[in-house]
Amino acid sequence: MTNIILRGCNGKMGQLIADMVEQDESAVIIAGVDIAAGRTSKYPVYKSFTQCKEKADVIVDFSSPAQLDEMLEFARRNRTGIVLCTTGFSAEDLAMIEETAAYIPILKSPNMSMGINLMLKLVKEAARVLSDAGFDIEIVEKHHNKKLDAPSGTALALANTMNEVFGMEYEYKSDRTRERAARSKKEIGISVVRGGTIVGEHEVIFAGTDEVIEIKHTAYSRAVFARGAIQAAKFLPGRKPGLYTMKDVLG
Numbered sequence: 001m002t003n004i005i006l007r008g009c010n011g012k013m014g015q016l017i018a019d020m021v022e023q024d025e026s027a028v029i030i031a032g033v034d035i036a037a038g039r040t041s042k043y044p045v046y047k048s049f050t051q052c053k054e055k056a057d058v059i060v061d062f063s064s065p066a067q068l069d070e071m072l073e074f075a076r077r078n079r080t081g082i083v084l085c086t087t088g089f090s091a092e093d094l095a096m097i098e099e100t101a102a103y104i105p106i107l108k109s110p111n112m113s114m115g116i117n118l119m120l121k122l123v124k125e126a127a128r129v130l131s132d133a134g135f136d137i138e139i140v141e142k143h144h145n146k147k148l149d150a151p152s153g154t155a156l157a158l159a160n161t162m163n164e165v166f167g168m169e170y171e172y173k174s175d176r177t178r179e180r181a182a183r184s185k186k187e188i189g190i191s192v193v194r195g196g197t198i199v200g201e202h203e204v205i206f207a208g209t210d211e212v213i214e215i216k217h218t219a220y221s222r223a224v225f226a227r228g229a230i231q232a233a234k235f236l237p238g239r240k241p242g243l244y245t246m247k248d249v250l251g
Helices: 012-022 068-078 091-100 114-133 153-165 223-235 246-250
Strands: 002-007 027-033 058-061 081-084 105-108 136-143 171-173 187-194 200-208 211-219 242-244
Touching (some): 002 012, 002 223, 012 027, 027 223, 058 068, 068 081, 068 091, 081 223, 105 246, 114 153, 114 200, 114 223, 153 187, 223 246
Parallel strands (some): 002 027, 081 105, 105 242, 136 187, 171 187
């Protein structure tokens, strides 16, 4: 049985994860942490990790970068792994995460869906094959009108994965309105759409001479992210300290 502390338990994703875990015989939520009030839960909910007395196998974080240091300190003190499903971390936040991963296992992924993580593998191989053939690369990502960060963490992960093939020499272009110039060969364009209730859509376009290849993933429900987070939570306990990704979960 995997015992979970759920950070952000009163948010939409937190409530969805809680409902799905309730149907899972191999996992249980023993406590929640959330600064916002929410529905009545079967487990205690605290506003801060400083109040939390429960010890779990893993923390699942679907909240925000706020008060990250507090959670990391709690996890390090109690030797509890963390599944980080949050995006929008600053350089300072990332440094703290990396430092803490020397003491506990931390799985960090900008997108918990199995489909997106397969897409990361596909676009990397496509970039390797098509870049030498003169194909331009563009990313288009779409999300709901409440999403704060842009581009999405997933769009940046797709760009970074492909850029690794190029020795990180490509620049990212998200605004072409400020200059009148032809497209550079060593760039990856990233276009952002925010509107309505779009759960998440990511498309990578490889545009060559007289042909176009498109690799696209569409999430129709937040359940795909919740399902991946629960998978990750079951994977992490017992792992050695270090940074993990969903690639490790999928094998």
